[in-house]
Amino acid sequence: MADGSVAGVVSLQGRVSAEEWQARVDLAALYRLVALYGWDDMVYTHISARIPGTDHNFLINPYGMSFDEITASSLVKIDLDGNILQETPYFINPAGFTIHSAIHAAREDAHYVMHLHSDAGVAVAAQKEGLLPLTQHSLVVMPRLTYHDYEGIALNLDERERLVASLGSKTLMLLRNHGTLSVGSTAADCWVGMYYLERSCTMQVMAMSAGRDNVLIAPQASQDEVKAQTARGIGGALAWPSSLRKLDRESPGYDA
Numbered sequence: 142m143a144d145g146s147v148a149g150v151v152s153l154q155g156r157v158s159a160e161e162w163q164a165r166v167d168l169a170a171l172y173r174l175v176a177l178y179g180w181d182d183m184v185y186t187h188i189s190a191r192i193p194g195t196d197h198n199f200l201i202n203p204y205g206m207s208f209d210e211i212t213a214s215s216l217v218k219i220d221l222d223g224n225i226l227q228e229t230p231y232f233i234n235p236a237g238f239t240i241h242s243a244i245h246a247a248r249e250d251a252h253y254v255m256h257l258h259s260d261a262g263v264a265v266a267a268q269k270e271g272l273l274p275l276t277q278h279s280l281v282v283m284p285r286l287t288y289h290d291y292e293g294i295a296l297n298l299d300e301r302e303r304l305v306a307s308l309g310s311k312t313l314m315l316l317r318n319h320g321t322l323s324v325g326s327t328a329a330d331c332w333v334g335m336y337y338l339e340r341s342c343t344m345q346v347m348a349m350s351a352g353r354d355n356v357l358i359a360p361q362a363s364q365d366e367v368k369a370q371t372a373r374g375i376g377g378a379l380a381w382p383s384s385l386r387k388l389d390r391e392s393p394g395y396d397a
Contacts, residue, residue, distance in 0.1 A: 149230035152397060153214040160193040164252075165213035167328035168200050169395040171255060173388050174332060176209035180339060182258040183207065186320070187237030190216075190328070191245050191252045197221050199245050201238070203231030212397045221246050236295040243301030244308065244324060253331035255323045261342040262321035268349075271315055272341055274359045275348050279341040280367035281375055285334065287311040291318040313338050329381035330374070337375060 154162060168190040175181050175188070189201045200216040202208070218226045223238045237256070244251045265272055271288060272279055289307035292300050308314055313334050314322040321338050325331025348356050388395060 150212065150215045153227075154397075158194065161218075162213065164190045164192055165200060165216050166396045168216055168253070169211050169213045170385060170388055171253065171328055171332055172202060172208040172211040173392045173395045174384055175255070175257065176207070177388070177392055178336075178339075180257050180259040180262075181208040185234070186257050187234055187241060188253070188255040188331075189237070189241040189245065192218065193252075197245055198226060199241065201233050201241060203229065204234045204237075205231065209392060212395055214397060239295040239298060239301060240304065240322075243304050246301075247305040248308070248324065250326045251324045253325045253328050255325075255331050255335050256316075256320060257322075257335065257339070258320040259339055259342070261346045262315070262339055263319065264346050265342040266315040266320060267318050272338075273345060273356070274364050275356055276341060276344045276359075277367065278337050278344060280359055280364050281371050282313060282334075282337050282341045283364070284368045284371075285311055286313045286315065286338070289314055289316045291316065325377065327377060327381075329377035331377075332384065333375055333377040333380050336380075 153165070157165070168188060171188045184205055184207060187202055189199045191197060191199045198218060198220050200218055202211055203215050203217050206215060215231070217229050217231055217233055219233060219238070220226060221242050223233070223242065225233070240256055241254050244254050272283060272286060274280055274283060287307060287309060289304055292303070308324070312324045316322060321335065321342070323331050323335035323338060325334055
Protein backbone atom coordinates (compact mmCIF):
# COMPACT_ATOMS: atom_id res chain seq x y z
CA MET A 142 0.00 0.00 0.00
CA ALA A 143 1.13 3.55 -0.64
CA ASP A 144 1.52 4.45 3.04
CA GLY A 145 3.67 1.39 3.77
CA SER A 146 1.00 -0.41 5.80
CA VAL A 147 0.02 -4.01 5.09
CA ALA A 148 -3.49 -4.93 3.97
CA GLY A 149 -5.68 -6.71 6.50
CA VAL A 150 -3.67 -5.80 9.59
CA VAL A 151 -5.66 -4.08 12.35
CA SER A 152 -3.90 -2.53 15.34
CA LEU A 153 -4.12 -4.72 18.43
CA GLN A 154 -2.76 -2.16 20.85
CA GLY A 155 -5.24 -1.96 23.73
CA ARG A 156 -7.04 -5.07 22.50
CA VAL A 157 -4.64 -7.59 24.05
CA SER A 158 -3.05 -7.77 27.49
CA ALA A 159 -0.15 -5.48 28.30
CA GLU A 160 2.11 -8.54 28.57
CA GLU A 161 1.10 -9.83 25.15
CA TRP A 162 1.53 -6.40 23.59
CA GLN A 163 5.06 -6.07 24.97
CA ALA A 164 5.94 -9.52 23.62
CA ARG A 165 4.54 -8.45 20.24
CA VAL A 166 6.60 -5.26 20.17
CA ASP A 167 9.79 -7.07 21.17
CA LEU A 168 9.22 -9.83 18.63
CA ALA A 169 8.48 -7.37 15.83
CA ALA A 170 11.73 -5.60 16.75
CA LEU A 171 13.62 -8.87 16.33
CA TYR A 172 12.19 -9.34 12.85
CA ARG A 173 13.12 -5.81 11.85
CA LEU A 174 16.65 -6.21 13.26
CA VAL A 175 17.20 -9.41 11.28
CA ALA A 176 16.13 -7.58 8.11
CA LEU A 177 18.27 -4.58 8.97
CA TYR A 178 21.36 -6.77 9.29
CA GLY A 179 20.59 -8.61 6.04
CA TRP A 180 20.03 -11.99 7.67
CA ASP A 181 16.48 -12.54 6.39
CA ASP A 182 15.64 -15.04 3.64
CA MET A 183 12.66 -13.44 1.91
CA VAL A 184 9.74 -14.87 3.97
CA TYR A 185 11.26 -18.26 4.79
CA THR A 186 12.67 -18.12 8.29
CA HIS A 187 10.96 -17.42 11.58
CA ILE A 188 11.20 -15.98 15.08
CA SER A 189 8.70 -16.66 17.85
CA ALA A 190 7.81 -15.39 21.31
CA ARG A 191 5.89 -17.15 24.07
CA ILE A 192 3.00 -15.06 25.41
CA PRO A 193 3.33 -14.60 29.19
CA GLY A 194 0.48 -15.94 31.30
CA THR A 195 -0.77 -18.44 28.71
CA ASP A 196 -0.45 -22.19 28.29
CA HIS A 197 2.55 -21.93 25.97
CA ASN A 198 0.70 -19.94 23.32
CA PHE A 199 3.16 -18.12 21.14
CA LEU A 200 3.51 -15.52 18.39
CA ILE A 201 5.09 -16.11 14.99
CA ASN A 202 5.33 -14.29 11.68
CA PRO A 203 2.46 -14.11 9.20
CA TYR A 204 3.67 -16.30 6.32
CA GLY A 205 4.23 -14.21 3.22
CA MET A 206 5.15 -10.96 4.95
CA SER A 207 8.76 -9.80 4.68
CA PHE A 208 10.64 -9.16 7.90
CA ASP A 209 11.07 -5.45 7.27
CA GLU A 210 7.29 -4.90 7.18
CA ILE A 211 6.30 -6.95 10.24
CA THR A 212 4.62 -5.04 13.05
CA ALA A 213 3.50 -5.94 16.55
CA SER A 214 -0.13 -6.21 15.38
CA SER A 215 0.60 -8.37 12.33
CA LEU A 216 2.13 -11.25 14.32
CA VAL A 217 -0.01 -14.40 14.51
CA LYS A 218 -0.97 -16.00 17.84
CA ILE A 219 -1.06 -19.82 17.86
CA ASP A 220 -1.10 -22.68 20.36
CA LEU A 221 1.17 -25.71 20.58
CA ASP A 222 -1.13 -27.60 18.19
CA GLY A 223 -0.79 -24.92 15.53
CA ASN A 224 -4.28 -23.51 15.93
CA ILE A 225 -4.54 -19.80 15.08
CA LEU A 226 -6.06 -17.97 18.06
CA GLN A 227 -6.93 -14.62 16.49
CA GLU A 228 -8.60 -13.14 13.44
CA THR A 229 -5.97 -12.67 10.72
CA PRO A 230 -5.85 -12.92 6.93
CA TYR A 231 -2.53 -14.73 7.20
CA PHE A 232 -1.42 -18.28 7.92
CA ILE A 233 1.86 -19.57 9.34
CA ASN A 234 4.90 -21.38 7.97
CA PRO A 235 4.48 -25.13 8.72
CA ALA A 236 8.24 -25.62 9.12
CA GLY A 237 8.30 -22.69 11.53
CA PHE A 238 5.58 -24.32 13.59
CA THR A 239 7.52 -27.60 13.78
CA ILE A 240 10.71 -26.00 15.07
CA HIS A 241 9.24 -23.39 17.38
CA SER A 242 6.46 -25.47 18.93
CA ALA A 243 9.03 -28.13 19.86
CA ILE A 244 11.31 -25.69 21.67
CA HIS A 245 8.59 -23.65 23.37
CA ALA A 246 7.00 -26.85 24.70
CA ALA A 247 10.25 -28.34 25.98
CA ARG A 248 12.15 -25.37 27.39
CA GLU A 249 10.52 -23.14 30.00
CA ASP A 250 13.29 -20.58 29.48
CA ALA A 251 12.61 -20.43 25.74
CA HIS A 252 10.55 -17.25 25.64
CA TYR A 253 12.08 -16.22 22.30
CA VAL A 254 13.32 -18.54 19.54
CA MET A 255 15.03 -17.34 16.35
CA HIS A 256 15.93 -19.44 13.31
CA LEU A 257 17.79 -18.00 10.30
CA HIS A 258 19.25 -19.06 6.93
CA SER A 259 22.01 -16.46 6.56
CA ASP A 260 24.76 -17.05 4.00
CA ALA A 261 27.54 -17.35 6.56
CA GLY A 262 25.44 -19.31 9.04
CA VAL A 263 24.48 -21.92 6.47
CA ALA A 264 28.07 -22.03 5.16
CA VAL A 265 29.48 -22.90 8.59
CA ALA A 266 26.59 -25.30 9.28
CA ALA A 267 27.71 -27.13 6.13
CA GLN A 268 31.34 -27.41 7.24
CA LYS A 269 32.38 -30.75 8.79
CA GLU A 270 34.15 -29.14 11.75
CA GLY A 271 31.36 -26.68 12.45
CA LEU A 272 32.30 -23.51 14.29
CA LEU A 273 36.03 -23.31 15.01
CA PRO A 274 37.72 -21.42 17.88
CA LEU A 275 39.19 -18.79 15.58
CA THR A 276 37.95 -15.50 17.05
CA GLN A 277 36.92 -13.94 20.32
CA HIS A 278 33.33 -14.00 19.06
CA SER A 279 33.46 -17.74 18.44
CA LEU A 280 35.00 -18.38 21.87
CA VAL A 281 32.01 -16.61 23.41
CA VAL A 282 29.61 -18.72 21.35
CA MET A 283 31.11 -22.20 21.59
CA PRO A 284 30.22 -23.03 25.23
CA ARG A 285 26.58 -22.23 24.36
CA LEU A 286 26.53 -24.04 21.00
CA THR A 287 25.21 -27.41 19.91
CA TYR A 288 24.33 -29.10 16.59
CA HIS A 289 21.37 -30.84 14.95
CA ASP A 290 21.76 -33.09 11.91
CA TYR A 291 19.81 -32.25 8.77
CA GLU A 292 16.66 -34.28 8.17
CA GLY A 293 15.11 -32.29 5.33
CA ILE A 294 12.68 -29.35 5.43
CA ALA A 295 11.23 -29.32 8.96
CA LEU A 296 7.73 -30.51 8.05
CA ASN A 297 7.77 -33.84 9.91
CA LEU A 298 6.45 -33.43 13.43
CA ASP A 299 8.38 -36.44 14.67
CA GLU A 300 11.60 -34.45 14.20
CA ARG A 301 10.61 -32.26 17.14
CA GLU A 302 11.76 -34.79 19.74
CA ARG A 303 15.18 -35.13 18.11
CA LEU A 304 15.50 -31.36 17.70
CA VAL A 305 14.84 -30.82 21.39
CA ALA A 306 17.31 -33.57 22.30
CA SER A 307 19.98 -31.93 20.14
CA LEU A 308 19.38 -28.54 21.75
CA GLY A 309 19.53 -29.90 25.30
CA SER A 310 20.22 -27.03 27.69
CA LYS A 311 22.16 -24.92 25.17
CA THR A 312 20.95 -21.58 23.82
CA LEU A 313 22.58 -21.61 20.36
CA MET A 314 22.51 -24.24 17.65
CA LEU A 315 23.81 -24.88 14.15
CA LEU A 316 21.32 -26.91 12.16
CA ARG A 317 23.58 -28.87 9.83
CA ASN A 318 23.26 -27.88 6.14
CA HIS A 319 20.43 -25.57 7.19
CA GLY A 320 21.08 -22.55 9.39
CA THR A 321 21.35 -21.02 12.84
CA LEU A 322 19.12 -20.95 15.92
CA SER A 323 19.07 -18.89 19.12
CA VAL A 324 16.97 -19.28 22.28
CA GLY A 325 16.55 -16.58 24.90
CA SER A 326 14.60 -15.90 28.06
CA THR A 327 14.30 -12.34 26.75
CA ALA A 328 14.29 -10.78 23.29
CA ALA A 329 17.58 -9.14 24.21
CA ASP A 330 19.31 -12.42 25.04
CA CYS A 331 17.93 -14.11 21.93
CA TRP A 332 19.14 -11.26 19.74
CA VAL A 333 22.62 -10.89 21.19
CA GLY A 334 23.15 -14.66 21.14
CA MET A 335 22.27 -14.77 17.46
CA TYR A 336 24.38 -11.69 16.77
CA TYR A 337 27.47 -13.39 18.20
CA LEU A 338 26.74 -16.64 16.37
CA GLU A 339 26.19 -14.93 13.02
CA ARG A 340 29.27 -12.72 13.40
CA SER A 341 31.33 -15.79 14.35
CA CYS A 342 30.20 -17.58 11.21
CA THR A 343 30.94 -14.57 9.00
CA MET A 344 34.42 -14.21 10.47
CA GLN A 345 35.10 -17.92 10.02
CA VAL A 346 34.08 -17.87 6.35
CA MET A 347 36.39 -14.90 5.79
CA ALA A 348 39.30 -16.47 7.68
CA MET A 349 38.89 -19.82 5.92
CA SER A 350 39.38 -18.10 2.57
CA ALA A 351 43.07 -18.47 3.39
CA GLY A 352 42.67 -22.25 3.68
CA ARG A 353 42.28 -24.50 6.70
CA ASP A 354 46.03 -24.82 7.24
CA ASN A 355 46.50 -21.06 7.47
CA VAL A 356 44.04 -20.21 10.22
CA LEU A 357 45.12 -19.74 13.82
CA ILE A 358 43.20 -21.77 16.40
CA ALA A 359 42.95 -19.97 19.74
CA PRO A 360 44.99 -21.63 22.52
CA GLN A 361 43.00 -23.90 24.80
CA ALA A 362 43.90 -21.78 27.82
CA SER A 363 42.40 -18.75 26.10
CA GLN A 364 39.28 -20.70 25.20
CA ASP A 365 38.86 -21.69 28.84
CA GLU A 366 39.45 -18.13 30.01
CA VAL A 367 36.78 -16.64 27.72
CA LYS A 368 34.34 -19.37 28.79
CA ALA A 369 34.86 -18.40 32.43
CA GLN A 370 34.70 -14.68 31.67
CA THR A 371 31.33 -14.99 29.91
CA ALA A 372 29.75 -17.64 32.12
CA ARG A 373 27.16 -15.20 33.46
CA GLY A 374 26.04 -13.95 30.04
CA ILE A 375 27.09 -11.83 27.08
CA GLY A 376 25.37 -8.52 27.66
CA GLY A 377 21.96 -8.80 26.03
CA ALA A 378 20.29 -6.30 28.34
CA LEU A 379 23.05 -3.76 27.71
CA ALA A 380 22.90 -3.96 23.90
CA TRP A 381 19.12 -4.20 23.45
CA PRO A 382 18.16 -0.54 24.10
CA SER A 383 20.68 0.69 21.54
CA SER A 384 19.36 -1.86 19.05
CA LEU A 385 15.85 -0.48 19.52
CA ARG A 386 17.13 3.06 19.04
CA LYS A 387 18.75 1.94 15.80
CA LEU A 388 15.39 0.56 14.67
CA ASP A 389 13.64 3.79 15.59
CA ARG A 390 16.03 5.62 13.29
CA GLU A 391 16.24 3.15 10.42
CA SER A 392 13.10 0.98 10.49
CA PRO A 393 10.38 2.75 12.46
CA GLY A 394 6.83 1.42 12.81
CA TYR A 395 7.56 -2.05 14.18
CA ASP A 396 5.69 -1.17 17.39
CA ALA A 397 2.38 -0.49 15.64
